[in-house]
Amino acid sequence: MSPMSRNSPALSIKSASVQDYVKVIYTSTEWQDQRVTPSQLAARLGVANSSVTGMVRKLVDLGLAVHQPYQPVELTGEGKALALAMVRRHRLIETFLVQELGYAWDEVHDEAELLEHTVSDTFVDRLSAKLRHPTRDPHGDPIPAADGTVRMPAAHQLGELDPGHTGHIIRISDANPELLRFLSTEEIGLDDRVEVIGHRPFGGSLVVRIGSADRPREIDLGQEATAALWVASDGPHENCLLGS
Amino acid sequence: MSPMSRNSPALSIKSASVQDYVKVIYTSTEWQDQRVTPSQLAARLGVANSSVTGMVRKLVDLGLAVHQPYQPVELTGEGKALALAMVRRHRLIETFLVQELGYAWDEVHDEAELLEHTVSDTFVDRLSAKLRHPTRDPHGDPIPAADGTVRMPAAHQLGELDPGHTGHIIRISDANPELLRFLSTEEIGLDDRVEVIGHRPFGGSLVVRIGSADRPREIDLGQEATAALWVASDGPHENCLLGS
DNA sequence: AAGTAAATTTAGGCATGCCGAAAAAATGGA
DNA sequence: TCCATTTTTTCGGCATGCCTAAATTTACTT
Numbered sequence: 001m002s003p004m005s006r007n008s009p010a011l012s013i014k015s016a017s018v019q020d021y022v023k024v025i026y027t028s029t030e031w032q033d034q035r036v037t038p039s040q041l042a043a044r045l046g047v048a049n050s051s052v053t054g055m056v057r058k059l060v061d062l063g064l065a066v067h068q069p070y071q072p073v074e075l076t077g078e079g080k081a082l083a084l085a086m087v088r089r090h091r092l093i094e095t096f097l098v099q100e101l102g103y104a105w106d107e108v109h110d111e112a113e114l115l116e117h118t119v120s121d122t123f124v125d126r127l128s129a130k131l132r133h134p135t136r137d138p139h140g141d142p143i144p145a146a147d148g149t150v151r152m153p154a155a156h157q158l159g160e161l162d163p164g165h166t167g168h169i170i171r172i173s174d175a176n177p178e179l180l181r182f183l184s185t186e187e188i189g190l191d192d193r194v195e196v197i198g199h200r201p202f203g204g205s206l207v208v209r210i211g212s213a214d215r216p217r218e219i220d221l222g223q224e225a226t227a228a229l230w231v232a233s234d235g236p237h238e239n240c241l242l243g244s
Numbered sequence: 245m246s247p248m249s250r251n252s253p254a255l256s257i258k259s260a261s262v263q264d265y266v267k268v269i270y271t272s273t274e275w276q277d278q279r280v281t282p283s284q285l286a287a288r289l290g291v292a293n294s295s296v297t298g299m300v301r302k303l304v305d306l307g308l309a310v311h312q313p314y315q316p317v318e319l320t321g322e323g324k325a326l327a328l329a330m331v332r333r334h335r336l337i338e339t340f341l342v343q344e345l346g347y348a349w350d351e352v353h354d355e356a357e358l359l360e361h362t363v364s365d366t367f368v369d370r371l372s373a374k375l376r377h378p379t380r381d382p383h384g385d386p387i388p389a390a391d392g393t394v395r396m397p398a399a400h401q402l403g404e405l406d407p408g409h410t411g412h413i414i415r416i417s418d419a420n421p422e423l424l425r426f427l428s429t430e431e432i433g434l435d436d437r438v439e440v441i442g443h444r445p446f447g448g449s450l451v452v453r454i455g456s457a458d459r460p461r462e463i464d465l466g467q468e469a470t471a472a473l474w475v476a477s478d479g480p481h482e483n484c485l486l487g488s
Numbered sequence: 489a490a491g492t493a494a495a496t497t498t499a500g501g502c503a504t505g506c507c508g509a510a511a512a513a514a515t516g517g518a
Numbered sequence: 519t520c521c522a523t524t525t526t527t528t529c530g531g532c533a534t535g536c537c538t539a540a541a542t543t544t545a546c547t548t
Contacts, residue, residue: 017505039525051506053527058505070513070526100344101370111364118362120355126345261535283495295536297497302535314496314543 014062016117019086020045021055022064025075026083030152035072081148088144089116091137092127094174098138099131105138106180140171140190140230156233159206159226163198169210171230179224186219187211194231258306260361263330264289265299266308269319270327274396279316325392332388333360335381336371338418342382343375349382350424384415384434384474400477403450403470407442415474423468430463431455438475 014022024044028036038052045052056073059065064079075083093112097103103111119127125146128134135143135151144150153170161167169192174180183189188210197207197218205220221229258266268288272280282296289296300317303309308323319327337356341347347355363371369390372378379387379395388394397414405411413436418424427433432454441451441462449464465473 015504037525038527047505048507049526050508050528054505097367101367101374103370107366111367114362114364115359118358120358122351123341123345123355126347130345259534281495282497291535292537293496294498294538298535 014064014082017055018059018062018064019082019117021052021059022075022079022083023086023090025065025073026080026087035074037072041073084144084148084150086116088146089119089124091141091143092124092131092134093119094137094139095131095134095143096127105184106174106177108138109174109177138190139174140169141174153232155230157227158194158196158208158221158229158231159223161196161231163196165231165233166193166195167231167233168193169229170232173228173230176224176228179228183225187215188229194229258308258326261299262303262306262308263326263361265296265303266319266323266327267330267334269309269317270324270331279318281316285317328388328392328394330360332390333363333368335385335387336368336375336378337363338381338383339375339378339387340371349428350418350421352382353418353421382434383418384413385418397476399474401471402438402440402452402465402473402475403467405440405475407440409475409477410437410439411475411477412437413473414476417472417474420468420472423472427469431459432473438473 021041024041025036028040028044038056039049041056042049042052056065056067059073059079060067063076064082065073065075067073090112093115094108097108097111098105128146135145137143142150142152155170158169169188169190172180172183172190189212192210192212193216195209195216197209199206200220205222206226207218207220209216209218210221211217265285268285269280272284272288282300283293285300286293286296300309300311303317303323304311307320308326309317309319311317334356337359338352341352341355342349372390379389381387386394386396399414402413413432413434416424416427416434433456436454436456437460439453439460441453443450444464449466450470451462451464453460453462454465455461
């Protein structure tokens, strides 16, 4: 039995703020393996540091997080289950907005951010069914299953790859809408092939051959873009199954 | 120019509570023509009378309502525009839940009640387009247009009609989910024909011939049901156009 | 016209979640 | 090691919106 199915009523009890904190704590460690500090949380949530202190105490009281004074924050199993449920909601809603309501890539984030706190479990289930139970959202992020399992593809940020590497884009961080619009006009999208050519001598920009299979181009990408694009290397696929 | 198009940013500023109060004030006078008292508001909103006093003062400060102490509450033009926008949201969302996500009649109200405060104007517009700009929700209630106009069909509660009257059902109040389920099992629905036969001597129940065109039956309906069913009389249709 | 019952308002409080300012603890450089 | 900077926490406060209990006003009855 998964942790989520056991406490389904619990979800509806937690406030939107609690849900937000837990989700941000979780997503801060989704693509890199460091624990998150209170000040990082404050920055991501757009609140003062002192607000985080208070809220983290509440999360600990609720059994969702563990925290020692002056230390980073971590989720408990229950906290992680709640976070996965929220991530699932968020990404299903984003997928719906794009596929059913014709939203553009860069428009969906804020709307989903609000709706994820409001829709019922029933709504989420029916939405998932209507969308044929997708496993990736429009940005390529994995959508956790209802039982809390996630397939995390092995991926690296484009900026971290050495020249010569080839692969294809499996994830585009949705953190920066402006960047999403840039990629859109450059016609760079999910599943495009990439080859790392090398670094420009003085600019800090990375030269890559990129594009859909039929139209690869050489292009310079700045640090912003290479951090937002995640690449799966060519070769046999490693997928790791993460429980909650 | 409609009132709504002028202050579109205003909507997003009002809190969910303000939106709820304004909507309830409006819907209290939608199907009957009496002003609503604070205690009626309290009952409908599920809050204490004293909470209404405070909130009504706020509505007045916001320019959404007018109120003299110890008197009923009324909306200003701006308040009515906000209310119509909320009603539009609510009914479009209900329609979406039924048509696109397969919700049953009696399941949609609570979900819509929450979502109406959360979705953006963009969402509402695109949803309306996706549903082909419907003018009636699943209960037959009119959906205000984006510019705030509503077509209110001339209708009467079934319980108010004299024996011999014929017409068809154009609205079923969604206030009571249990009743909606009853009507569902009796296969009574929107657009069914009705003929009032007469009152049972001692029961208070009303005998009507009712049902879809191919299968009319005689049936006894209690006071609950006859108050929830709204009938348009046969004959030339009178529609009145209400501005906001 | 007076008295009682009902509706409404006032007053004081509570919970959530945010803030800024100031104190306390950790970190890093010389 | 010690001092300065940064991070985190504590403290007091504020806004929203709800509550109960106690006035106040209105409405009804006789």
